Amino acid sequence: MAQVTRDSYGRLLAVLAAPTRDIAAAEDALADALERALARWPDDGIPVNPEGWLVTVARNRLRDVWKSSGYRMSDPLDEINYVATSLEDDMPAIPDRRLELMLVCAHPAIAPNIRTPLMLQSVLGVEAAAIATAFAVEPSAMAQRLVRAKKRIRDAGIPFVLPERHNLAERLPAVLEAVYGAYAIDWQLAPQGAPVESLSAEALHLALVLAELLPDEPEVLGLAALVCLSEARRPARRTADGGFVPLGEQDTKLWDEVLIARGEALLRRAHDQGRPGRFQYEAAIQSAHCARATQGKVDLSALQRLHRALLRAAPSLGAAVASAAVDGEIDGPDAGLRALDAITDPAVERFQPALTTRAHLLAEAGRHAEAADAYRLAIELTDDAGVAEYLLRCLRSSTC
Numbered sequence: 001m002a003q004v005t006r007d008s009y010g011r012l013l014a015v016l017a018a019p020t021r022d023i024a025a026a027e028d029a030l031a032d033a034l035e036r037a038l039a040r041w042p043d044d045g046i047p048v049n050p051e052g053w054l055v056t057v058a059r060n061r062l063r064d065v066w067k068s069s070g071y072r073m074s075d076p077l078d079e080i081n082y083v084a085t086s087l088e089d090d091m092p093a094i095p096d097r098r099l100e101l102m103l104v105c106a107h108p109a110i111a112p113n114i115r116t117p118l119m120l121q122s123v124l125g126v127e128a129a130a131i132a133t134a135f136a137v138e139p140s141a142m143a144q145r146l147v148r149a150k151k152r153i154r155d156a157g158i159p160f161v162l163p164e165r166h167n168l169a170e171r172l173p174a175v176l177e178a179v180y181g182a183y184a185i186d187w188q189l190a191p192q193g194a195p196v197e198s199l200s201a202e203a204l205h206l207a208l209v210l211a212e213l214l215p216d217e218p219e220v221l222g223l224a225a226l227v228c229l230s231e232a233r234r235p236a237r238r239t240a241d242g243g244f245v246p247l248g249e250q251d252t253k254l255w256d257e258v259l260i261a262r263g264e265a266l267l268r269r270a271h272d273q274g275r276p277g278r279f280q281y282e283a284a285i286q287s288a289h290c291a292r293a294t295q296g297k298v299d300l301s302a303l304q305r306l307h308r309a310l311l312r313a314a315p316s317l318g319a320a321v322a323s324a325a326v327d328g329e330i331d332g333p334d335a336g337l338r339a340l341d342a343i344t345d346p347a348v349e350r351f352q353p354a355l356t357t358r359a360h361l362l363a364e365a366g367r368h369a370e371a372a373d374a375y376r377l378a379i380e381l382t383d384d385a386g387v388a389e390y391l392l393r394c395l396r397s398s399t400c
Contacts, residue, residue, distance in 0.1 A: 008051050010123035010209070014097035016058055018160035021104075023122055023150040025062060033057035098123060099213045100160040102206075106174035107158050114149045115174065116181035121146060123209070124202055172214075176223050176279065179206045183227050204231050211266060221270035222280035228263030229286035232256040244386035252293035260290050278314035281306055285322075300330050317345045321354045328357075333365040352381040356391065363398040371398045 009030075016026035033054045047053040104110075105119040117135060120126040132142035152158075163171055183203035204227045211224040236250035245251075267283050288303045307323040320343045328336020340348075340358055348354045359374035375395035379388050 008054075009125035010098045010101060011096055012051060012055055012058070013122055013125075014101035014160065015055060015095060016062065018097055018100065020154070021157055021160065022154045023104075024147070024154070025065065026058070027122075029058040029061040029065070030054065032061045096213070097160060098209055100162060102175045102178075102210070103163070103171055104153055104158050104160055106171070106178045107153070108174070109152060109156050109158060110149055112174075112177075114145050115178040117142060118146060118149050119175075119178050119206065120182055120202060123206060126202060172217065172219070175210070176219060179203055179210065180223060180226075180279070182206065183230070200227065200231055200234070203227055215269075216273065218270040218273035218275045219277045219279050221266045221273075222277060222283045225263045225266035225270060225283035226279055226286060228259045228266060229283060229290050232259035232263065232290065238386060242386045244384065244390040246390070247289060255290065255293050257293075260293065263287070263290075276309075276313070278310065281310040281313055285310065300326065304330055317343070317347055317351055318353065320345070321348070321351065321357055325357045325360075328361045328364070333361040336361045337365065350381065352378055355381065359391075359394065359398070363394070368398050 012030055013023070013026050016029060017023045036057055037050075037054060041047075101122055102119060105122055106115045110118065117128075117131045120131055121128060128143045128146055129139045131146075132139040135142065137145075162168065180203070183200045204224075207220075207224040207227045210220045214220045232255050233247070233250060235256065236252070236254035237245055239245060263283065264287060267280070267287055270280050270283070285303065285306045288298055288306060292298050304323075304326045307319065307326050311319050311323055321340070324336050324339035324343070326336075327339045337358065340354065340361070343354070355374050355378040359371050359378055362368075362371035362374055372395055375391055375398065379391045379395070382388050382391070
């Protein structure tokens, strides 16, 4: 049952919610169907078509609700005409409308800060409480935001349809950003007691779903490659007791070779499209780091070119800081510090990765007192005990 729920939840919910745009009602009906399956399948056996069985029961439940409340639909429910729950029925395959569901979750009418949580819940079935913990929000507040977003979808009649290709190009970045948001937030979580088994693993699931649904979109493939290559290094990011291990010191034997190979294959497919973009550059940067597992070192010149290309394609504070770090590694700490000083975003003064990078570069330049100040501020700005302990060791070594 757990596997069916994980693999099929978004597919089933999309089909159930599409006619009326009522995600909340579809969730309730699907929950009822799953509860009935838990009660019946151990005795009756698993149906030949479990998804069809669940949709049938859920649709019947929805029909009962609509009938009892006097609900009248403006759209017919004839796309899958299920009328019975018999296990012997020759049920048709469930159409895959997960992409439409993702587009609805990332619709312009939906507030950007709720798109990723909405997608995690609607497409993957992640509990609101777990999402709330991951996003450092009170569970009641997150639940209310999700309810409001679903009500907005229903009341605004946001359609579950695939836009024309030129419109898809406009809408797709919001979907990619929402998936990337799920991946990025996980890197901010302390390793102990993560609310979801791994939020970045859920992001990987979403990214691979998108790559399956849109196999000719290079940025979709790039995002999937990025998450694969980054997730491959997860086993080496921490020591057994939760200590932080910086990328350059990670044991490459702990990296997941299968995920790296999958990421590299996705990146090659994206590159073959000849339309480079942000996520492809980010994936290529991760690929350059992963090459250390087979080549024993990182091609720093290639890495520098990729960082600069990323800055041109999608300038951001994080990209600028990462580029400065590579400059410092290749051209010396003074070059890296000049690159950091050239960043005009005022947020850089309280951006923990920038302070960590500055501290490292100052220490390498022999400016130990300034390095110590930067390390102290970087420690102050991190909530991760493992990272704080690592920076404290760096601070001690810089003042010796």
